[in-house]
Amino acid sequence: MAARGAGESSAETLAPEPESAGDSFVAAGSPVNVLWMTSGLGCDGDSIAMTAATNPSLEDLLRGCFPGMPPVIIYNPVFAYETGDEFMRAWFDAAAGKLDPFILVLEGSVPNEEINGDGHWAAFGIDPSSGEPITTNTWIDRLAPKAAAVLAVGTCAAYGGIPAMRNNPTGAMGLRDYLGWDWTSRRALPIVNLAGCPVQPDNITETLLCMVLHLAGIGPAVALDEQGRPERIFGRTAHESCNRAGLAEHGQFSETHGDGRCLVKLGCKGPVVKCNVPTRGWINGVGGCPNVGGICMACTMPGFPDRYMPFVEPDLSARLYTTAARFSYGPVLRYLRELRIRTTYDVEPAWRRRSDRLETGYSEPGSRAA
Numbered sequence: 001m002a003a004r005g006a007g008e009s010s011a012e013t014l015a016p017e018p019e020s021a022g023d024s025f026v027a028a029g030s031p032v033n034v035l036w037m038t039s040g041l042g043c044d045g046d047s048i049a050m051t052a053a054t055n056p057s058l059e060d061l062l063r064g065c066f067p068g069m070p071p072v073i074i075y076n077p078v079f080a081y082e083t084g085d086e087f088m089r090a091w092f093d094a095a096a097g098k099l100d101p102f103i104l105v106l107e108g109s110v111p112n113e114e115i116n117g118d119g120h121w122a123a124f125g126i127d128p129s130s131g132e133p134i135t136t137n138t139w140i141d142r143l144a145p146k147a148a149a150v151l152a153v154g155t156c157a158a159y160g161g162i163p164a165m166r167n168n169p170t171g172a173m174g175l176r177d178y179l180g181w182d183w184t185s186r187r188a189l190p191i192v193n194l195a196g197c198p199v200q201p202d203n204i205t206e207t208l209l210c211m212v213l214h215l216a217g218i219g220p221a222v223a224l225d226e227q228g229r230p231e232r233i234f235g236r237t238a239h240e241s242c243n244r245a246g247l248a249e250h251g252q253f254s255e256t257h258g259d260g261r262c263l264v265k266l267g268c269k270g271p272v273v274k275c276n277v278p279t280r281g282w283i284n285g286v287g288g289c290p291n292v293g294g295i296c297m298a299c300t301m302p303g304f305p306d307r308y309m310p311f312v313e314p315d316l317s318a319r320l321y322t323t324a325a326r327f328s329y330g331p332v333l334r335y336l337r338e339l340r341i342r343t344t345y346d347v348e349p350a351w352r353r354r355s356d357r358l359e360t361g362y363s364e365p366g367s368r369a370a
């Protein structure tokens with residue numbers, strides 16, 4: 001917030017490497033610091049999104065919602081009430097090995113400062129010796145080797161995102177593209193790619209919590225898929241958990257916005273996009289792109305946005321899908337299911353009618369024995 005005053009850690013040297021993944025990386029009573037850089041090429045949308053988290057909330061995280069978890073201090077310029085040198089102190093301390101352990105978070109993509117001409121693409125803070133701005137890339141070079149864990153938050157930081165789309169002038173890239181896909185932290189942890197544009201709020205706080213618990217030795221490392229995303233969050237497609245998937249199964253597709261059917265013919269990319277937002281909703285379980293009528297634009301995917309443009313038109317796989325669903329499986333299934341509903345599930349039992357005989361199947365107690 002510096003959710004507490006900057007530079008409160010008094011560690012003089014980096015903590016020793018743990019013996020194994022189960023060991024704590026955090027001294028008893030010490031906080032886990034989160035140094036959150038928003039100076040990548042981005043919009044600060046992930047920082048803003050995190051303020052809407054409810055499960056756990058940002059306040060839960062800062063107050064220590066989980067028994068045994070260490071205190072957490074987040075240094076983020078969007079939230080900080082410290083300014084100038086007071087805010088920058090933690091960053092210089094971390095670069096000097098005096099703030100430890102810390103999780104380095106990058107928000108926004110990494111520009112290519114090799115091609116910056118006479119200026120620079122992104123920076124924050126001033127170098128006291130030269131009086132020049134310190135580039136984002138310099139901060140990454142200084143801090144990444146000292147970080148216990150690294151989180152690339154948002155699709156820009158993870159894969160480059162919108163600033164890295166075709167014809168951009170900055171040579172922007174994701175953090176793994178910059179540091180190397182095999183790069184690992186002092187804790188031997190790979191960079192966590194938490195994708196989304198922005199990231200779903202609870203996905204941010206939950207992932208941070210898991211990383212903190214792991215560093216404290218009371219939780220496993222975040223398991224990642226081959227694109228570096230948390231498996232638990234990105235293990236299913238948006239389509240698999242969309243509340244319109246049942247309509248898609250029946251070949252029911254919207255031709256215009258607002259009629260509540262599957263949106264794939266309007267450009268929804270849900271069938272090929274890994275994202276848990278339709279399951280988790282957006283704020284406190286409410287909302288979630290296709291659930292509420294917005295097409296999935298594939299914002300969690302490494303190829304976003306170029307691979308999925310134009311957003312509002314179905315691509316080849318969507319056309320094949322809707323054609324197949326319309327002429328084969330979907331309509332046949334719908335016909336048979338509606339037949340069963342009409343003849344079996346949507347009718348009263350036969351004995352509920354006027355009759356001079358009891359037809360419920362009732363028999364007098366003991367009558368069978370007799």
Ligand code: SF4
Pocket residue numbers: 238239240242243244245246248261262263264268269270271290296
């Ligand atoms: S709206 Fe999108 S995510 Fe939902 S069922 Fe249709 S294609 Fe799948």
Ligand code: SF4
Pocket residue numbers: 196197238273274275276277278288289290295296297298299300301
């Ligand atoms: S459902 Fe699609 S557009 Fe919405 S957050 Fe997930 S990937 Fe992004």
